[in-house]
Amino acid sequence: MKTFISSxxxxxxxxxxxxxxKTISKSIFDVILKEHLGFSKKNVISTSExxxxxxxxxxxxxxxxxxxxxxxxxxxxxxxxxxDDMVNLKAELEIRTLHEKVxxxxxxxxxxxxxxxxxxxxxxxxxxKQIDKKSxxxx
Numbered sequence: 001m002k003t004f005i006s007s008x009x010x011x012x013x014x015x016x017x018x019x020x021x022k023t024i025s026k027s028i029f030d031v032i033l034k035e036h037l038g039f040s041k042k043n044v045i046s047t048s049e050x051x052x053x054x055x056x057x058x059x060x061x062x063x064x065x066x067x068x069x070x071x072x073x074x075x076x077x078x079x080x081x082x083x084d085d086m087v088n089l090k091a092e093l094e095i096r097t098l099h100e101k102v103x104x105x106x107x108x109x110x111x112x113x114x115x116x117x118x119x120x121x122x123x124x125x126x127x128x129k130q131i132d133k134k135s136x137x138x139x
Contacts, residue, residue, distance in 0.1 A: 007043035017046040031057045
């Protein structure tokens with residue numbers, strides 16, 4: 001099984017869990033940079049490590065919203081508007097997460113296609129060698 005070393009924890013993970021820094025959204029990338037100043041778009045982390053930073057990002061967003069809701073409990077109209085905003089924010093965050101997952105899947109799919117193409121090229125080279133041998137023997 002192919003593995004990689006995470007740029008964050010220096011632990012080994014299966015290659016299927018690899019996430020390139022360039023595929024991480026800016027907001028989550030900034031959260032990672034707060035803890036790991038040397039992290040760059042060229043580095044890689046695991047999906048489980050990325051999930052931790054997503055949770056930190058969401059917690060950072062939720063904390064101010066919770067404080068606002070405690071301060072404005074008496075104002076029903078504002079509370080309803082705030083709830084609508086939170087639903088929209090959560091939907092936006094879910095869409096971003098889905099985009100990241102789709103991007104991650106596309107990258108892995110492209111790599112698999114390249115691997116399959118390499119195997120096909122090798123097979124064609126073997127066939128051509130066999131044809132050349134047969135033509136030499138036929139002479």
